[in-house]
Amino acid sequence: MSAHHRSSRYGRYTGGPDPLAPPVDLAEALDAIAEDVMAGYSPRHALQEFLRRGGRDREGLDDLAGRVQQRRRDLLSRHRLDGTLSEVRKLLDTAVLEERKQLARDAMMDNTDRAFREMQLQNLPSSTAAAVNELASYDWQSSTAREAYERIKDLLGREVLDQRFAGMKQALENATDEDREAVRGMLRDLNELLDKHRRGEDTDEDFQKFMSQHGSVFPENPESVEELIDALAQRAAAAQRFLQSMSQEQRDELMRLSAQAFGSPELMAQLDQLDSSLRALRPGEDWTGSERFEGQEGLGLGDGTGVLQDVAELDELAEQLSQSANGSRLDDLDLDALARQLGQNAVVSARALADIERSMQDSGYLRRGADGDLRLSPQAMRRLGKSLLRDTAKQLSGRQGRRDTRVAGAAGDQTGSSREWQFGDAEPWDVTRTLTNAIRRTMADGGDPSRGLRLGPGDIEVAETEARTQAAVALLVDVSFSMAAEGRWVPMKRTALALHQLVSTRFRGDRLQLITFGRYAQSMDIGDLTALPALREQGTNLHHGLLLANRFFRRHPSMQHVLLVVTDGEPTAHLLSDGESLFSWPPDPETIRVTVAELDRLGRAGTQATFFRLGDDPGLARFVQKMVRRIDGRIVAPEPGDLGAAVVGEYLRAHFHGTYDDIDWGS
Structure with a gap:
C-alpha cells in the first residue's frame, strides 16, 4: 500500500439545501390547488392557501406562523424588565x-x-x-x-x-x-x-x-x-x-x-x-x-434589548409568512432569522414550500394570463384531467356489474390488420410489426440490431379496429347559484374535465362542446370553465343552452349527436328575440314552451339525450321525466360524487350501443 492515502471525514449536516432531498412532488399541490380553483378561488389564491395549509407530511405557513407567535408569547411571558x-x-x-x-x-x-x-x-x-x-x-x-x-x-x-x-x-x-x-x-x-x-x-x-x-x-x-x-x-x-x-x-x-x-x-x-x-x-x-412582559426571569438592559430584537425579528417573520404584501414570494423569506428563532427544521419546511411555489411556475403548471394573473396552464389541465379520468374509470369498474371499462382500447374491436401510425391515432400498437420494422431499418442503415434498437415514428404500426361512429358531444352544465350553494359546483367541473380528457386523448375524432347555462348560456373552453367563479345570479336558462347545442350540432352534420345535460333545477329563464333573458319563478309557461320546442328540434335530428338530475327538486323531476319521453332520452340521478362516472359512462354507452347497460348509473 502507498504510504500516502486519502481519508474522508463525515460530519453532521449543518444547513443549506439538503443535497440528498428528493425532488419536490407537485402532484399533491396541484390536486389541492385545482380543487380550490374549481371551487371558485383564483389560482394565485389557491396556491397561497395550499402553502398556508401545507401538505400531508409537511408544515405549512400557518404552522410556521403559529410557532413564531408561540415563541413570541414565550419570550414575553418568561421575563420581567x-x-x-x-x-x-x-x-x-x-x-x-x-x-x-x-x-x-x-x-x-x-x-x-x-x-x-x-x-x-x-x-x-x-x-x-x-x-x-x-x-x-x-x-x-x-x-x-x-x-x-x-x-x-x-x-x-x-x-x-x-x-x-x-x-x-x-x-x-x-x-x-x-x-x-x-x-x-x-x-x-x-x-x-x-x-x-x-x-x-x-x-x-x-x-x-x-x-x-x-x-x-x-x-x-x-x-x-x-x-x-x-x-x-x-x-x-x-x-x-x-x-x-x-x-x-x-x-x-x-x-x-x-x-x-x-x-x-x-x-x-x-x-x-x-x-x-x-x-x-x-x-x-x-x-x-x-x-x-409578564414573567419572573429578570432581564438586564443588554439581554432585554436582545429579547426585544428577537420580538422584532419574530414580527418581521410573521409578516413574511403571511405573504400579505403585493408581490410577496417565499424566496424572500429570511431563512437565517427563521433558523435563529425556530431552528433548522423550520428552515427545511420553508425551503420545501418555496420550492413548491417556484416549481409550480417553472414546471409550467401555472402561467400568467394576459391580465397578469396566474392561471392553470394547459399542461396542468391535462394532468388534472388524466387524474380525474383515472378516478372515473375506477368508479366505473367498481359499480354494480363490475365491468372493466378499458377506455384505453375503446376505439373498436381489432380486425387483425395493421397500418402505419398517423398523428392523432389512439389505437394500440402492433408491437411485433413495429419491432420488425425497426430491425429492418437498422440493418438497412448498416447497424447491428443486437446492440440495441431506436424506434422512429415511421416504424410504428397500429392495430386496425372496426369503424366507430364519430360523435359530436354537447355537455350542458347548470351554473346557477344553487349548484354552488348545494355543493355541486366542484363535482360539475371535475366531470367536465374528466370528459374533456377522455375525448381529447382517447376519442380524438369526436368533438366536444362545453356549454354553461345560468341566466344566459355560453360556450366555454375547459380552462375558463374550470376557473369559473360561482355567481349569485338567478336563472336556469336551459333554452339558451339548447340553442347553442343545436348550433354546435349543425356544424357537425355527419356525426352522431350526443346531448348531456347536468342540472339541479327546472328551467326558469329563456332567451327573448332581442337577446335579453327573461327570468321568472315559478317558471313562466313561455319558458317551458320554448325550451320544449328547442328540445323537440334536437330530437327530430336524432340527438341522443341524457339528463343528469341532481338533487330532489320535484319540479325538476317532473320536467325531466316529460322531456325524456318526448325524445326517447334517458335520466340519470347520481350523487354529486358519482356525477363524473355517470356522465363518462353515458358518453361511452352512446358510442357502444348498450355495452354499459348493465352498470347501475343511479337512475
Missing part, C-alpha cells in the same frame, strides 16, 4: 452592609465621625438610583464595600453599552481603564463616521478604516456603512422599546443610574449622540413601541 435594577440593588445592599460592619469593627474611628457615617447610611433614599448617586462621593472605609459600589458603576457601564452593542457586557467584564478608554474612542470614531455619512461626505475608505480598528465590536460583520447602520439602528430601536416597556418609575430609576455608568458622563453623551444619528438615518425603525 427589572434585572439590572435588581442587580444594582443587591450590590448596593452589599456595599452598605459591609460598610456598617466595618464601622462597627473600627475602634480607632472618632465616635462623631462614626455616628455621622452611620446616620448617612441609615437615611439613604429608598430609590436605588438616588441612593447610588448620594453615595458617589462617600469615603468608603470598607474595601469590600468600595469594591461592591464600584461594581455598580462597572455593571451600569457594561449594560448601557450592551444595549447598543451585543456582547459588550461580557467583553468588558474585568476591563481595565485602557479598555474603557478604547470603547470611548470607538464611540467617538463611530459618531464621526455617522455624522459624515449624514452629510454625504463619507467614503468607503472611511468605513474600511473604522472596521479595521473596531471591527471586533460588531459580530454582524457589516460589509458597508449602510449595513453597519442597519445593525446599529435595529439594536438601538430595540433598546428604546425596552425602556418604553418599563414602568415610568423603573425608567426614571435607570435614567438616573445611567449617570454613574463607568463614572463617566462623557459615555452617556456619546451614546445619546449615537441614538440621535441613528434615529435620523433610520426613521422607519420602531422607536416608540412597547411590549408587556
